[in-house]
Amino acid sequence: MYKSYGKLQVLRGVSVELEKGKVISIIGPNGAGKTTMSKCILGMVLPDSGDVKINGESVLKKHSYRRQIGYMPQIGKYPENMKIRQVIEMILDIRKEDAVDDELIGLYRLEEMYDKRMGSLSGGTKQKVSAALAFLFDPLVLILDEPTAGLDPFAAEILKGKILKEKKKGKLVLITSHVMSEIEEVADEVLCLVDGNVMFYETISDLKEQTQETRLSRAVAKIMNEGRVI
Numbered sequence: 433m434y435k436s437y438g439k440l441q442v443l444r445g446v447s448v449e450l451e452k453g454k455v456i457s458i459i460g461p462n463g464a465g466k467t468t469m470s471k472c473i474l475g476m477v478l479p480d481s482g483d484v485k486i487n488g489e490s491v492l493k494k495h496s497y498r499r500q501i502g503y504m505p506q507i508g509k510y511p512e513n514m515k516i517r518q519v520i521e522m523i524l525d526i527r528k529e530d531a532v533d534d535e536l537i538g539l540y541r542l543e544e545m546y547d548k549r550m551g552s553l554s555g556g557t558k559q560k561v562s563a564a565l566a567f568l569f570d571p572l573v574l575i576l577d578e579p580t581a582g583l584d585p586f587a588a589e590i591l592k593g594k595i596l597k598e599k600k601k602g603k604l605v606l607i608t609s610h611v612m613s614e615i616e617e618v619a620d621e622v623l624c625l626v627d628g629n630v631m632f633y634e635t636i637s638d639l640k641e642q643t644q645e646t647r648l649s650r651a652v653a654k655i656m657n658e659g660r661v662i
């Protein structure tokens with residue numbers, strides 16, 4: 433997959449096959465193209481060339497497949513004046529489906545805050561709403577962009593538990609994150625983008641074994657440093 437914004441080449445031939453039933457963490461320096469790659473899968477950004485296939489079927493420019501993807505953006509933007517209840521109702525109305533998985537609404541006790549306006553919510557509470565919406569329709573694929581950023585430790589644990597639960601159900605979960613300890617807790621594989629290229633795509637256990645490190649952060653640092661020498 434290739435994508436440029438004007439003269440800036442952001443994805444330069446990213447080609448990966450992602451398997452369901454896995455949690456895959458997309459890492460890489462700021463500006464490496466992680467969000468752009470996620471948005472290409474979501475259909476929010478159209479690649480200049482290349483294809484996106486889900487279950488072997490090309491989904492480029494087809495919109496219905498998006499029903500199969502739950503997305504939690506880095507920073508959710510919502511109409512400030514709408515209450516939490518109205519946002520959820522609006523999404524249900526647009527999708528014309530009943531919520532099938534309201535577990536996070538319950539665990540985050542969002543119903544108690546249903547009458548609060550989005551503009552008045554703390555950053556973390558807004559993140560909880562975003563998380564609840566991402567899982568709401570029981571999607572096959574979940575794309576979570578720095579999902580625990582801004583969440584308190586308790587809320588972050590709830591989300592990590594939910595991610596693992598969905599993985600066990602056979603979902604594919606993609607997580608963009610910079611927090612190595614967290615990736616180590618939830619992910620099976622790490623996809624590292626640098627300058628719009630895949631630097632490596634390995635299981636966490638292989639990364640540790642190759643580098644003879646016990647911590648993912650050290651394993652990744654080692655590989656990145658070696659990469660620079662080359």
Ligand SMILES: Nc1ncnc2c1ncn2[C@@H]1O[C@H](COP(=O)(O)OP(=O)(O)OP(=O)(O)O)[C@@H](O)[C@H]1O
Pocket residue numbers: 437440442460461462463464465466467468469
């Ligand atoms: N809509 C856009 N128009 C122009 N340039 C863009 C656009 N979106 C992203 N970019 C640029 O593309 C590059 C990659 O951005 P992207 O958000 O994919 O990086 P990232 O790896 O997710 O970074 P971070 O870790 O900071 O979230 C950056 O240089 C960014 O400025």
